[in-house]
Amino acid sequence: MHLLFFLFLAPLLFIARYLISLLSLTYTTRSLRSLPGPFWARFTRLWYFRRVANGHFEEDNIQLHKKYGPVVRIAPDHYxxxxxASLKTIYGTGTKFTKSAWYEGWKHPDPERWALFPDRDIKRHGETRKRFSSLYSMSSLVHYEEFVDQCADVFFQRLSEFAERDVxxxxxEWFQFYAFDVIGEITYxxxxxxxxxxxxxxxxITALQNLMAYSTLIGIYHEWHPSLFGTMSHFSWSGAGGRAYIMRYVQEKIARFKSQPKSDIDHGSLKTQTFLEKMVxxxxxxPEKVTDYHVFIMGLSNVIAGxxxxxxxxxxxxxxxxxxxTVLQNLREEIDESITQGRCSDPITFKESQEMPYFQAVMKEALRMHSATGLPFWRVVPSGxxxxxGHYFPEGTVVGVNAWVSHNDETVFPDAKTFRPERWIEAETDPARLKIMNELYMPFGLGSRTCLGKHISILEMSKLIPRILREFDFSTGMQKWDTSNYWFVKPTNFEAKVRRRDVKLEKS
Incomplete structure (x- = not known):
């Protein structure tokens, strides 16, 4: 009888506890009661979970702000x-806004096994970033350029084969093959x-995609992560299994490198040293400043985010x-002119790509139109x-800005849904306007948590796009591609055909 009573009472106690905490979140903070948002978002995280699970929250987020204004409640304590102005407060230099518990889903549940991206400890993150920021800096790109060229050569060959077969x-998918192999070359x-x-x-890649989905969704109910991770990691199809697989892969790469006799390791010139060589x-x-664990987490970060x-x-x-x-034609003309005037090598150098203003505007506008990350960068309001x-948010409230929302702000980017690289060139004559545009431009995040690999990513894009455009014509029959947003807004069906360009360019 007592057991039956307990089995009956336990769920009621659980529900009661949930309702009490819910009412506390919903009604104790008077300053936030009036903030708008979907009805069910006031009471449960499930509304947000379901919208994220649908895989298109970047568009949902834009529409929510169009409907409700600059502040929208999307969960009981998430806004x-x-x-x-708030962007600067939340993400600016010296901010005390820490990453939220959502990021717990992106790391191993063991608190001793932290990682750079999800690290919520501001001091530790700052110290780690300081140790390795030079490896990712603009000045270090020359060390990795040869590795990028090697992968671009193979990519170029594959495009030639597709052109010959007319398929x-x-x-x-092939861009991901390229990016993954570049990271392999640079890191290992x-x-x-x-x-x-x-x-x-x-x-x-499937394991990585499963990891993204798992981490994105479990982060919303982060308290379940420690319980689920151990069991799920035994299944290769699960996101937890994907994380375990990637971790083993990185550990094996590092172990293989370390197992070589020092006399057999060719560190090469400074210009061509790999990331792992620099770390070791x-x-x-x-050894006290750079530990084995630092070597591991940086290698892991490169693979997962790179x-x-x-x-x-x-x-x-x-x-x-x-x-x-028309934009493609304008870019082609800039590339062709750079070649004929002897300002573009084969393969193009990173420095030469930086001297193509229209190409720079094209890259910037494309990343504004479709940023890789499609969820808010969640932060916790600090003490005080x-x-x-215009609203007071108490300590512990979770707030965030989504790059997709900022990039579609019509007051800053008029006709925001139109791909118009010229907007960035025109803004060069209006410093105040350009300053505002740059403040809202956040495809790699903002502030001290800006993506550490940003410059490497720009290097890969800068060297590949001009090279393939000067040699190939591309076509696609699709009016609109399909995407899936689990933190990264990834295209799933970007099909194309390619043929060699019938253009002979000679330097003047």
Whole structure:
């Protein structure tokens, strides 16, 4: 009898506890009661979970702000914000707004096994970033340029084969093969082999995609992550299994490198040292500052974040160029002129690509139109609370800005749904306007948590796009591609055909 009573009472106690915490969140903070949003978002995270699970929250988020204004409640204690002043407060230099518990879903549940991207400890993150920021800096790009060229050569060969066969292929998938192999070369001095094999080797990309979905969704109910991770990691199809697979892969790469006798390791010139070589040399020089775990987490970060962001950005550039023929023609003219005037090498150098103003505007506009990340960058209001967009948010409230919302702000980017690179060139004559545009431009995040690999991603794009456009014509029959947003807004069916350009360019 007592057991039956307990079985009956336990669910009631659980529900009662949930309702009490819910009422506390909903009604104790008077300053937030009036903030608008979907009805069910006031009471439960389930509304947000379901919308994210649908895979198109970037568009949902834009529509929510059009309907409700600059501040929208999307969960009982989560608020999406679209306000330039608030952007600075939340993400600016010296901010005390820490990453929210949503990021817990992106790391191993063991608190001792932290990682750079989801690290919520501001001090530790800052110290780690300081140690390795030089490896990702603009000045370090010259060290990786040769690795990028090697992968671009193979990509170029694959395009030539598609042109000869006159077949459709998934250009977005091949951009990911390219980006993954570049990261392999830069980090470990060896391609993963995706460009060579032409398919997802050992299910690595699938594992990564499963990891993205798992981490994105479990982060919303982050308290379940420690319980689920252990069980789920035994299943290769699960996101937890994907994380376990990627971790093992990185550990094996590092172990293989370390197992080589030091006399057999060719560190090459400074110009062509791999990321792992630089890390191991730094560890040998100062083992207390750079530990084995630092080497591991940086290698892991490169693999997890290094392919999707670049592949999506490359896809975005090509997608919009193919849908705006005039822009494509203008860019082609700039590339062809650079070649004939002797300002463009073969292969093009990163420095030369930076001297093509229209190409720079095309890249910037494409990443505004379709940023890789499609969810708010969630942060926790620090002690003492904060005034944001005319409302007081108490300590512990979760707030965030979505790049897609900022990039579609019509007051800053008129006709925001139109791909118009000229807007960036025109703004050069109006410094105040350009300043505002740049403040809202956040495809790689903002502030101290800006994507560490941003410059490497830009390097990969800068060297590939001009090279393939000067040699190939691309076409796609699709009016609109399909995408799936699990943190990264990834195209799923970017099919294209390619043929060699019938143009002979000679330097003057």
């Amino acid at each position: 999406s914000i679209n306000d330039r 459709k292929f998934n250009l977005g 001095g060896q391609r993963f082999g995706f460009l060579d094999k032409g398919h997802d080797i050992d299910g690595t 040399l730094a560890k040998d020089k100062d 392919s999707d962001t670049t592949a999506i950005s490359l896809s975005s550039i090509m997608y919009y160029l193919l849908h705006y023929p 609370g904060a005034e944001l967009s």
